[in-house]
Amino acid sequence: GRILMGVQNPDCDDAKRNLSTDFDPYDVRHSTVYLCLDNRHDYRGDYNMEPLITLYDIPDSYVAIHKCMNTSIEYDERIPTFGTHRPLWPRYGEYKYVPTQRWLHNAEHGAIIALYHPCANKDQVEQLKRIVKSCLYRHVITPSVLPSKDRPFALVAWGALLEFSVLQREVLEDFIREHALKGPEQTARDGQYDHLLLAPAEVVSTQDDAELCPKLQHRRRD
Template identity: 55%
Template sequence: MGVVDSSCDDGKINLQIDWYNNVENYTCFHNRSLYLPQKTVHPIHSVEHIPQEYSASHKCMNESIEYDETIPTFGTHRPLWAVYGEFTFLPRQRWIHNLEHGAVVMLYHPCANPNEISMLRRIVKKCLYRHVITPLNLLSPTRPLALVTWGHRLEMSKLAPEVAVDFIRRHALKGPEKTHRNGQYDYLIKDQAQVISDLDDKTLCPSFPYVDTGIQMKK
């Protein structure tokens, strides 16, 4: 787990198999008005059933990895996981490994409202050390913001801070491989994560009040 191997995955070579270093991955080329937050569009919490005996496989950088879901919550991934923090762009094949270790991944469409992105980013960075933040241009105009944990995803049009915090408290750190060890993949990282409570994230979102929310859950 997490062994740098130039014959398989060293986080440096053949990265184009996961993405082609295209600015479209992290730049808005659409009409931003299509991605504006809508008060009438409620958050959706989706749960994917993961069999208890499931064990995610690793694939080396000579093999492609595809996903059935736009926002996968588990699956095959690369041997090296990402350094915790915010990236200009991080492909799904990397951050799924972080989910397996209990991380929260924040996703946003490049055309999403900058204020909404900033507010969600602030919450995630203040809630826990084990987080990854990256744009994903596959998110829909209806819900261009998302939080992902192992087996769970929360998609949003407009940020409801109490919903985001509640989701993190309920579902972070639930991956099958519980380790705070940092990753090795750091291509295009721009801000490394800071320790909030401790390396194990013993207290999630310590600066936010406790609010029990009821949001629509889709299985």
């Protein structure tokens, strides 16, 4: 049968052992995936570059496979929006880095994954974080070398991808409202993997995101 999600099993995935199969957060040699090693100028963004949305027609019968940490996972798409992933998913929030094989599980739960190239414009990166954090609790934010030079930012939902060169709040919010919470496994339960977690997600409307990207006057105030 399918490997159970969310169950910590040292023989399969306990979010502690064999992490280097995907990414070892404690091995400096693996840190290249979240460092800018190219010329930042090449990723500065272009206001004439249109945002690009790619939608995938996933059959209702499709069930993503869970694979243990002793097996590597590769993807056909440059930026996957569905597919095989790890049984334990990341806690929601902003990361120094979290690997694709982890965050894809969050997308299956209806989350929005915000990706930015490590060389992307820093002001734009901060804007991206603010917008996503103000839209929904179920988010994962991480640098990634998957976005392109032309469009160094991406939002991933289950079966849906938005790639963009410069931030436009309306474009991001429209995508989130349209494609968040559409994963086949609807749960707001927090994950078990939290290596390099910088800022745990905060509830925006409700724990299960009853209202996506609420208008400012409705946003929860603590």
